[in-house]
Amino acid sequence: MKFNDLLKESLSSLKANKLRTGLTMLGIIIGVASVISMISLGEGSKISIQRSIESLGSNNLIVFPGIVQPGRGFIASGRGGAEVLKIKDVEELRKIENIIAISPEIQRRFQIVSEVGNNINSTVLGISSDFFIVRNIQIANGEKISEDNVKSFSRVAVLGSNITKDLFGDINPLGKKIRINNLSFRVIGVMQPKGSTGFVSYDDFILVPYSVMQKQLAGTEYFNSIAVKVDSKENIEKVRGEIEERLVKLHNVSEPDFSIFSQEDILSTLTSVINTFTIFLSFIAGISLVVGGIGIMNMMLTSVTERTREIGLRKAIGAKRNDILKQILLESIFITLIGGLVGIILGSTITFVVGKIANINILISIKAILISVFISTLIGMIFGYYPAKKASNLDPIEALKYE
C-alpha cells in the first residue's frame, strides 16, 4: 500500500468524525501548550536572573557577617545577623593585590523628607566611592560620592531614580535638601535607572557616605557587607581563599565568623531554584499530555470497534495486517502531530501575551518546541499502538459478522 493512500484513508476516517477528532485533539493541544509555556517562562526567568546578577557587576565577591549554613541557601540567611565587619576588615582586604575595588556597605531604613515636602520611607545605603565601581552603578545627573565626602563626613546624598521621582517629582533635585532621620543632606547626584536586579533595586535606594551613615545615622561601627571586585575571573577562587585566611586571622577566630559569596554562588542558587520549579511545572503540564494521550487511545478504541466490519472487509479484499496497523497508527499520530503544532502556536501566543502583560522575560526555545513535538508524536504512537494492533489482529470472518 502506498503512503499517500494510507494518508488519505487515515484522513478520511478522521474527517468522518470531526467533532470527536477535534475534542481528542484539544487534549493534546492543551497539554503541549502548557508544556511550552512552562518551559518558556522558566527559561525566560533564568535568563532575566542571569542578566540582573551580571548587571550587579562582574567578578565580585561579597563578604557577609555570620555563617550561612550550607544548603540553607543565600537568600535564607539573615543579613547583618552578626556584627563582625568593621573598617579594620576593609583595610585588611586592601592588602590583597588582586582586589581592585572594595565597597563596604551598611544599610538601614529611614524616614526621608524632601525640601518640597514629600515624605517616604526607604533604604539608605552607606557606601564608599568604590561602590560605583564594584556595583557597576552609573550617575545620570550630578556627581558620585567621593572619598573626600567619606573622610570629611559630608552630608551629601545620591538618589535612585525612583526615589527622585517620589521625593521631587519633575523638579531637578540637584543641590536640593532632603532630611534623613531629621538630618539634612544635600543631593549631589541621581543614579541611572537600572531596573530590578532580582532581589535588590538600587533605583529605590539613597546613597550616603558610609562614615556619615555609621556615626550619625545608624550609630554603629559595623558594616552589613563588604563587596570586592577581583581583577579577573581566574583569580576569584584565589582571592576568596585569601580573604578567608586574612579575616580569620584578623578576627582571631578558629572558624570563619563571616561568609563569602561569589556571583556564581548566587546565580547557581537562584538557577537551581528556578530549574526545580520549571521541572515541577512542566511535569504537571506533562500529566495533561498523558491524559490527552489516554483520550486518543479511548477514541481510537471506539473508532476501531465502530469500524470492525469495515476492517473485516478491507482484510477480505486484500489489506494486510500491516496496512491496517499503519492506517490506525497514522490516524492517532496525525491527531497528536496537528494537536502538537496547534499547541505550539497556542502555547507560544499565551507565553508571549503573559510575558508582555506581566512584564516577565520569556524565551520560546527551539528546545521546548522540539521536546513537545517529539513527546506528543510519541504519545500518539504509544497510545495509538494498542488500538491499531487490536484492529490489525481482527479475524476478517469474525469482523464481517460483527453487528
Added chain:
Amino acid sequence: MIELKNITKVYKTGEVETTALKNINLKIERSEFVAIMGPSGSGKSTLMHIIGLLDRPTSGEYFLEGINVNRLSDNELANLRNKKIGFVFQAFYLLPRKNVLENVILPTIYSGLDQELREKKAKKALKDSAFPENFIYHYPNQLSGGMMQRVAIARALVNDPEIILADEPTGNLDTKTGEVIMHTLQKLNLEKGITIVLITHEEYIAQHAEKIIKIRDGEIIAEEKVKNRKILYYNNEI
C-alpha cells in the same frame, strides 16, 4: 483451478470441539459456475471462507491453480485474495463514507495500482456489473439494494479476479432483483470466463449454476449437474 483434498475444519470453543467440515474433496475447474448448497449450519460458509483464503483448514490440502496455499504466509494470502478472488457478500459491505466509485477503487489501493488506472478500471468494472453510470458519485445510502449489490460485484471485479465467491448474494434482495444479479453473474461467467462459486440455501438460486454441490453436516452429500439450468443471459442485453 480449485482443488480441495481431505479438508477438515474443527472449531474449538473452550473444551467443546465442533467439526465444521469433514474430509471435503472438491474440484472446481476454470470458468465453472458452481453453487454450494446446504441448510444453515451445514458448513457451507466455512467452506467458502477456506476457498476464499479467509480461513485455514485444520487439516487437508488446498491447491489454488496448483499452488498449495497452506504453506503461504498471511501476507501472501492477502495478496492472493486481492488479486485472484472477488467477494460478493449478502450484506454488500460497502463503506458508507465512500461514494460508489471510491468503494470500487478500494481493492486497487491494496494492490498499489496507479491513480489513473484505478479510476479507469473501476469505471470499467461498474459498467461490467451493469451499474448505471450517472450514479457513480452517489453514496451507498442513496442506492437501492440491487444497486448496492452491483457496486459490490464491481468491487469484486476491479482487480480482474479469476474467481468470484458470492455468499448468498441475493439473500437481501427481492426475487426479481435477485434474478437480475444472478443474470449479471452468469454474464461475467460466460463472457469473461470468471469462475464463480455461489453459496446459497435456495434451490431456485442454485439452479442458475452449472453444477450444484450439496453439503450437510460438514460433508458433501451430492454433486450434480443442473439439468434445466436457468439461463437469464441474452445477447441483446447489456
